[in-house]
Amino acid sequence: MTDTPLLEACAVSLRFGGVRALNGVGFAVRRGELFSIIGPNGSGKTSMVNCISGRYTPTEGKILFDGRDVSGLSPNRRAALGIGRTFQNLALFHHMSVLDNIMIGRHHLLRSNFLTGSLYWLGARREELAHRRRVEDIIDFLDLQAVRKATAGTLSYGLRKRVELARAMALEPKLVLLDEPMAGMNLEEKEDMARTIVDLNEEFGITVIMIEHDMGVVMDISHRVMVLEFGYAIAAGLPADVLADPHVKRAYLGESDDESAEESGEQSDEQSDEQSDEQSADGDEFPSAAGAADELRARA
Ligand SMILES: Nc1ncnc2c1ncn2[C@@H]1O[C@H](COP(=O)(O)OP(=O)(O)O)[C@@H](O)[C@H]1O
Ligand SMILES: [Mg+2]
Numbered sequence: 001m002t003d004t005p006l007l008e009a010c011a012v013s014l015r016f017g018g019v020r021a022l023n024g025v026g027f028a029v030r031r032g033e034l035f036s037i038i039g040p041n042g043s044g045k046t047s048m049v050n051c052i053s054g055r056y057t058p059t060e061g062k063i064l065f066d067g068r069d070v071s072g073l074s075p076n077r078r079a080a081l082g083i084g085r086t087f088q089n090l091a092l093f094h095h096m097s098v099l100d101n102i103m104i105g106r107h108h109l110l111r112s113n114f115l116t117g118s119l120y121w122l123g124a125r126r127e128e129l130a131h132r133r134r135v136e137d138i139i140d141f142l143d144l145q146a147v148r149k150a151t152a153g154t155l156s157y158g159l160r161k162r163v164e165l166a167r168a169m170a171l172e173p174k175l176v177l178l179d180e181p182m183a184g185m186n187l188e189e190k191e192d193m194a195r196t197i198v199d200l201n202e203e204f205g206i207t208v209i210m211i212e213h214d215m216g217v218v219m220d221i222s223h224r225v226m227v228l229e230f231g232y233a234i235a236a237g238l239p240a241d242v243l244a245d246p247h248v249k250r251a252y253l254g255e256s257d258d259e260s261a262e263e264s265g266e267q268s269d270e271q272s273d274e275q276s277d278e279q280s281a282d283g284d285e286f287p288s289a290a291g292a293a294d295e296l297r298a299r300a
Pocket of ligand 2 (some may be wrong): 046047
């Protein structure tokens, strides 16, 4: 069973009315892999991740997790099976403390343990202590000790992104879906986050599917990369091979030819359904995509 991919997307298509967000996209992610999805804005990356998390149901095709068809399961059921995620736009409880935000990630574990575990109070108390210890481990791992009691809404953007990651980890996922974990971060925050993602992959053994615009980071830390364009998977493979692929070059260089969209600062509103007041953070998608094009040019 261990050579069954942890996650498999089988010919996934997704339509919103006339919009074809995904067209027969198929790929498999092995246990322990750090797999990245890249592509221009609107190419279907977030849609793909939403199909895996259960937020969207594919119009056609299937999602297999651990060999099991989860296409019909709710996001909560998938989370309980071990699919964790962070959002492109932050989804923290701003008025709650960092600690409470992370504890929320534990919620389904507390309930399942309550139902299946001992009802004897000493047993329950032990369970609670074990949960707290686990949360403290995550706080240590993500270097959040100094802000554990702070109200989430008061933290810097980079710190809130870390808290969101901590909450996803609290669920003890087998697979974590990271939608632009470094968007809106400065260089130092990006480096920290990249190192953290590598650590959670290597030390915690968590399989990662990451959407990221920063091509340098993607190429440095990913084991394999898939490229989407207009909802089609146009390339997939080792980072260096994908980078050398002529279709990929065209997709990126083609996009950056359209400088007018970048210069006018035109913002996409396509993610407006994601719950958040952080829309401005997406503003850097255009410069990042241009950065990817530069990276490709430099390596071409
Ligand atoms: N909830 C939705 N309703 C309608 N159209 C959507 C919705 N979500 C995404 N889309 C459309 O699907 C396409 C892919 O979007 P998305 O997956 O967000 O791309 P990416 O994450 O690569 O920027 C876009 O054309 C977008 O407008
Ligand atoms: Mg997106």
